Amino acid sequence: MDNRANLMDTTGQNVTATPESDDPAAGMPQGGILCVVGARPNFMKMAPILRALESRGHGVPVTLVHTGQHYGSDMQDAFFTQLGMPVPDIDLGVGSGSHATQTAEIMARFEPVIDSACPRAVLVVGDVNSTLACALVAVKKNIPVAHVEAGLRSRDRSMPEEINRLLTDQISDLHFTTERGARDNLRAEGIADEGIHFVGNVMIDTLRHHQRHAIPTGQTLQHYGVDEVEAITATGYALVTMHRPSNVDDPAVLENLLGTLERASERLPLVFPVHPRTRSALEASRMPEARRYPIALLPPVGYLEALGLMSGARIVLTDSGGMQEETTALGIPCLTLRHNTERPITIDEGTNILTGNDRDRILDALDDTLATGGKAGRIPEFWDGHAGDRIAEVLCALYAQDAPAERSTAI
Numbered sequence: 001m002d003n004r005a006n007l008m009d010t011t012g013q014n015v016t017a018t019p020e021s022d023d024p025a026a027g028m029p030q031g032g033i034l035c036v037v038g039a040r041p042n043f044m045k046m047a048p049i050l051r052a053l054e055s056r057g058h059g060v061p062v063t064l065v066h067t068g069q070h071y072g073s074d075m076q077d078a079f080f081t082q083l084g085m086p087v088p089d090i091d092l093g094v095g096s097g098s099h100a101t102q103t104a105e106i107m108a109r110f111e112p113v114i115d116s117a118c119p120r121a122v123l124v125v126g127d128v129n130s131t132l133a134c135a136l137v138a139v140k141k142n143i144p145v146a147h148v149e150a151g152l153r154s155r156d157r158s159m160p161e162e163i164n165r166l167l168t169d170q171i172s173d174l175h176f177t178t179e180r181g182a183r184d185n186l187r188a189e190g191i192a193d194e195g196i197h198f199v200g201n202v203m204i205d206t207l208r209h210h211q212r213h214a215i216p217t218g219q220t221l222q223h224y225g226v227d228e229v230e231a232i233t234a235t236g237y238a239l240v241t242m243h244r245p246s247n248v249d250d251p252a253v254l255e256n257l258l259g260t261l262e263r264a265s266e267r268l269p270l271v272f273p274v275h276p277r278t279r280s281a282l283e284a285s286r287m288p289e290a291r292r293y294p295i296a297l298l299p300p301v302g303y304l305e306a307l308g309l310m311s312g313a314r315i316v317l318t319d320s321g322g323m324q325e326e327t328t329a330l331g332i333p334c335l336t337l338r339h340n341t342e343r344p345i346t347i348d349e350g351t352n353i354l355t356g357n358d359r360d361r362i363l364d365a366l367d368d369t370l371a372t373g374g375k376a377g378r379i380p381e382f383w384d385g386h387a388g389d390r391i392a393e394v395l396c397a398l399y400a401q402d403a404p405a406e407r408s409t410a411i
């Protein structure tokens with residue numbers, strides 16, 4: 001279980017702190033805000049909040065805790081470096097495991113951090129196991145929880161993330177939302193209006209902040225030793241990602257999707273960075289073979305590489321939550337290989353189309369997009385690069401209040 005992260009700084013030095021005390025929060029400020037990250041999509045969400053808190057925090061002490069749910073150079077280091085994230089103050093080094101083991105381990109390791117740091121609030125983002133685990137520890141110790149990306153619902157309780165979203169929102173005091181419909185979802189679950197703040201989308205803060213540094217596709221393909229760089233960039237390509245358990249854990253479903261990708265490669269080249277979960281599943285499956293155009297399989301890529309691959313694509317095929325939003329912000333057509341989405345604004349206003357994992361639906365939507373250039377979208381309200389500032393403003397205003405924190409109303 002202990003896959004302790006080895007964070008590198010930009011010079012390649014290992015900068016993971018060596019604990020000199022059994023107290024995981026030794027030397028950390030007391031009474032501040034504990035900000036939690038755990039998995040890849042959390043890093044992009046937390047980076048702009050940390051930046052905003054630093055620039056307008058007026059001395060609000062902030063401690064960054066990394067649970068270590070994702071680890072290693074592909075899934076973690078590249079993101080911390082490229083996003084300019086500070087090295088975490090505390091790294092719980094939890095690593096992989098079943099849902100129960102991973103969640104329990106995060107909780108057990110986070111509890112002494114809370115005991116020692118006595119934070120005024122715990123800030124969690126997104127919907128991964130680390131989000132729920134840390135929120136649950138905090139609420140049971142009467143520490144207010146603030147949840148960024150609250151109120152998103154797929155209504156599909158077979159998704160681990162939907163369970164994480166529902167439960168985290170129920171035990172949070174502050175709910176920061178990315179789209180207006182999220183408030184209705186929260187209200188319907190009995191959550192009071194006072195703690196709900198529509199702030200916009202922190203993923204898009206990160207996208208706008210780093211857009212001009214996106215790494216061009218040709219450079220990424222060359223870096224990973226892909227032979228057909230010219231053929232891929234000249235024709236234009238589809239970017240493919242998938243890692244949802246519902247798509248990759250069942251061999252029959254995965255086989256069908258791989259067959260669909262083979263057929264898609266009759267239309268255009270594919271670039272497919274493969275998530276570790278998917279790689280394990282692919283090892284037991286038949287790798288897709290290119291029909292007319294190449295299929296470039298890459299390892300998981302960093303944030304700036306992913307941004308370049310998305311920006312340069314003719315279309316994106318994905319089951320990621322974040323990429324549905326990023327393609328909407330970039331105006332790139334997106335086919336979501338799921339039957340539902342917790343981010344309906346990307347369909348109502350953005351460039352996203354739900355295809356599920358049905359081969360004909362995916363290929364029809366692909367053909368239609370390639371023929372027409374795809375669905376025109378617009379940028380949703382408050383996806384403007386300033387969501388982190390709005391969150392920091394709320395947190396700092398509440399922090400500045402003299403009254404002691406009262407649960408369910410404020411921090």
Ligand code: UD1
Binds near residue numbers: 041069072129243280
């Ligand atoms: C997790 C999130 C998912 C998010 C995704 C982004 C949950 C329930 N799921 O899914 O919402 O979209 O991250 O990546 O929290 N592995 C590695 N290296 C790593 C991490 C994982 O090799 O750094 C492998 C391990 O074999 C592990 C498997 O990937 O068992 C799954 O990892 P896990 O964190 O459990 O879930 P993800 O599928 O990554």
